[in-house]
Structure formats: structure tokens, C-alpha cells
Amino acid sequence: MSVLDVKKLTKKFGAFTALHDVNLKIEAGEVLGFIGPNGAGKTTTIRTLLGIYQATAGAVTIFGQDAWQDAVAIHKRLAYVPGDVTLWPNLTGGEVIDLLTHLRGGSDKTRRDALISRFKLDPTKKCRTYSKGNRQKIALIAAFTTDADLYLFDEPTSGLDPLMEQVFHDCVLEVKAAGKSVLLSSHILSEVEKLCDRVAIIREGKIIENGTLAELRHLTRMHLKVKTKTPLSLDGLTGIHEVEIQDDHTTFQVDRDDLGLILSHLATFDIIDLQSSPPSLETLFMAHYQGGDASCCN
Secondary structure, eight states: OOSEEEEEEEEEETTEEEEEEEEEEEOTTOEEEEEOOTTSSHHHHHHHHTTSSOOSEEEEEETTEETTTTHHHHHTTEEEEOSSOOOOTTSBHHHHHHHHHHHTTOOOHHHHHHHHHHTTOOTTSBGGGOOHHHHHHHHHHHHHHSOOSEEEEESTTTTOOHHHHHHHHHHHHHHHHTTOEEEEEOSOHHHHHHHOSEEEEEETTEEEEEEEHHHHGGGSOEEEEEEESSOOOOTTOSSEEEEEEETTEEEEEEOGGGHHHHHHHHHTTOEEEEEEEOOOHHHHHHHHHTTOOOOSOO
16 A cells, blocks of 8 residues: 555636546655746645645545544654744744644653754744744655654755755655655755655646656766767768857767767767756756746746
């Protein structure tokens, strides 16, 4: 049984269809990256998983239970961190962490204190004095302190500096190693590449791609940078894109299906230096959203 199983999820707000036939699945010990521009439907999907919204159609099950009807039972095994955390202004950070973890039945104080130290949080300050980044730290510490089976993160590193982002990455990998599952919605594509086993790309309320990074990268081009002894000519070749000459190197992109033929062609010019890099998730992302409207909000 999958930890999370979403089948043909549709969510309408009046005449507007926010989600249409969304399919997602997360297995135990798996991290799923959930990406898309603002307004694509990421937050709406997560709120439906949390039982905040009721699905208009389709099935959403977590731990084999219905996300709407069994929300209370599901939340006992789930941790959630939104992208913009609102806290009680007159409580200290430590008091909020204790309150949130108490609602989950208590926590390991040793782990709590270790996470406070790792995230470099001063838990004695009132929440009204915290920056956005520190508010995020409080939510993340509370989430990782609990022994959840599924973690839902909606832009969780918003406001964190690079050092704290790395602490978050380490914590995700630790819970994954412990057999826990994670859904990570993020705009930081390098973060998704580093942490996620699979990626689901959503656009205008529809999942347009869903698979491992290796499976999705066939949709994009390899990047090559080459230097040859004799002048390089790429005339008449198929699968070559965006050729640029930089000093004594030629850079270009190659369709994966044509890579072997192109490499054989390059070898005839006596290669001195050849650098290749796989397409990044950002390349994949931009390929899907060129010309799309990413100006609205979820």
C-alpha cells in the first residue's frame, strides 16, 4: 500500500477548475518533488491532502485512509510546514515548538534541543520579534521533532539562508533514511534535484510529467562544450541547437537521440577538450513553461 495515493483528483471553486485529474503516489522512504509556477495548483493539492479542501472528484488516500473523512487520524502521522508560517506573537519560539509537538502527543526533548542547535534558533525570543526565516525554522524544528510517517513541505526553505537550507536538506535525508516519506513543493530546483527520488510537474492544475529525474531528462538536451585541433564544423547535422563560439571553445545543445552521431562527428576534428553536462531540472522546468503565465498565485 502506498503512503499517499491520489487518483484523478479534481478540485473546482465554482466554475473555476483548480485541479484536473491529478495523479500522485508516494511510497515509504520516498521523496517526491512537486514543482510548478505560481498558480499551477501545488498549494491547492497540498490543502486537499491535508483535508482542508474537499475534493470535487477523484480519490485521495493517505496511509490507506480518506484524506477528507479520516483527516484527524491521518494528521496523527503527518507533519506539515507551509511556506509562510504564522505564529502566536506573545509566545516564545520554544513555547510554540513545545505546543505544536504536544498536540502530536509529545516529543523527544533531546531531539528537540539538537534541532534547535542545528538550526541556530534562539528559542527564548517572542515570536513577534522573529524574521520570516526564523519563523520557518520554528515550524521545521517542530515538524522534524515529531516522529511523522509523512512530511508535507510547501516551499519550506522560504526565508532561510544557504546554511540553514543545507540543514533542512540533511534533515530530509535523515527522515528518508528512517523510512519516512516526503512531499516537497519547491521553487528551488537545485533543492529538488538534490533531494527527490521522483518529480511531478504541475501546470494549470494538471500533472504534465511524473517520473524519476532520469526519466524526465530525456525531454531535454545535453549541453556540450568542445575544443578541437582543426576548425569545427557542425553544418548539416541534425539535433544541434544554440551553437555559440566562446574563445577557442564551441558550446551547443544536443538532442539525446542524436548524441552518439554527434560525438562520432566531433572525433573527426581531433578533440582536445570535451565537457558535457546533463540537462538540469531548471532546463526541464523552463521548457515546459515557456510562454506560460506564471504571474498569479496559488
